Amino acid sequence: MRRLATLALLGWASLAPALGVGLPSEMLRDPAQEERARAIGRELRCLVCQNQSIEDSEAELARDLRRIVRERIAAGEDDRAVVDYVHDRYGDFVLLRPPFSAATALLWGMPLLALGGGGLALLLLRRRQRAEQGAWPEPAPLTPEERARLAALEDDAAR
Amino acid sequence: MPLTSRRMLMLAPLGIAVAGGAGFYAMLRGLGTGSYDPRGVPSVLVGRAAPPFALPPLEATGLPGFTDAELRDLPAPILVNFWASWCVPCIIEHPQLMRLAREGVAVWGVNYKDKPADAAQFLTRHGNPFQRLGADQPGRVAIDWGVYGVPETYLLDRKGIVRWRWPGPVTPEVLEQDIRPLLRRHA
Structure with missing residues (x-):
């Protein structure tokens, strides 16, 4: 029984992110408008928990911001105006995809930096391998005894 | 030595790495002195008047x-x-x-x-x-x-x-x- 309850809880927990934490009471009646509100909310960062969007967060402030997004949409504002309203108050920090600027250059440049670093490491490794291959000494020529032995072995193998 | 395009190509990643390193160093320094807080939400209100209320x-x-x-x-x-x-x-x-x-x-x-x-x-x-x-x-x-x-x-x-x-x-x-x-x- 207890295990069943745990399973049910786990199932619910895995479902929850897909559903969002929005209560039915705070959802918009029009499904198209509600979908727009969710899309906007997923782009806005919860300032309390910081690694969640306001759609996913249970924080009180996130709930207030969700409500504001829905009020503005219901009032007929377009997506851009709704995002600007929140951006005006909390700055770039509230955007989960911040614009490129001097402060975010390192953030956006990170993939390039990692790729370049990896490429450079690979290049150096290959260079070293090639240098090591070149460093093998040429094998000494066979002595007459060795040549005779090789011929005997080959004869054996042929027979 | 003239800067050929080949040399430029070799230097470009180095330049990017140096810039990145400088950025990370500035961040670490800021973290040390407390002037940079990655979790702090900078206020957009500084330099402006209070909003109407x-x-x-x-x-x-x-x-x-x-x-x-x-x-x-x-x-x-x-x-x-x-x-x-x-x-x-x-x-x-x-x-x-x-x-x-x-x-x-x-x-x-x-x-x-x-x-x-x-x-x-x-x-x-x-x-x-x-x-x-x-x-x-x-x-x-x-x-x-x-x-x-x-x-x-x-x-x-x-x-x-x-x-x-x-x-x-x-x-x-x-x-x-x-x-x-x-x-x-x-x-």
Whole structure:
């Protein structure tokens, strides 16, 4: 029984992110408008928990911001105006995809930096391998005894 | 040696790596000195006037509420403090606010998402540093200011321009190292 309850809880927990934490009471009646509100909310960062969007967060402030997004949409504002309203108050920090600027250059440049670093490491490794291959000494020529032995072995193998 | 395109191609990644390294170094230095906080939400209000609002008074305290218009043209710089009785760091910073109030600094409070009776009881118990106290039960004025948690403290100059914002409790260090110099500069 207890295990069943745990399973049910786990199932619910895995479902929850897909559903969002929005209560039915705070959802918009029009499904198209509600979908727009969710899309906007997923782009806005919860300032309390910081690694969640306001759609996913249970924080009180996130709930207030969700409500504001829905009020503005219901009032007929377009997506851009709704995002600007929140951006005006909390700055770039509230955007989960911040614009490129001097402060975010390192953030956006990170993939390039990692790729370049990896490429450079690979290049150096290959260079070293090639240098090591070149460093093998040429094998000494066979002595007459060795040549005779090789011929005997080959004869054996042929027979 | 002329810079051929081949050499340029080899130097470009190096240049990017150097720039990246400098960026990371600046971040680490900032983390060390406390000037850079990756979790801190920088206030967009600094350098601007407070947004329009009108806060009703908190009945039980008998203190008047206030509007944004009343923050302009003041005789001295002023502190606006967002707080709540349910907020633990607010208790930590309270002695500092009391000290400033005793020294004659104007501290205006915004009571955030609180029960009026609880807020009044908090002030009777710990003392009242506020000349004015507005109640923001829905928390909308706080959002207009860009508040993301209580306590938060703003310093406004005499013209009503926000000059400084501190998220978190005003500790004795913050009082001495930040607030006092700012009060002097904007006096």
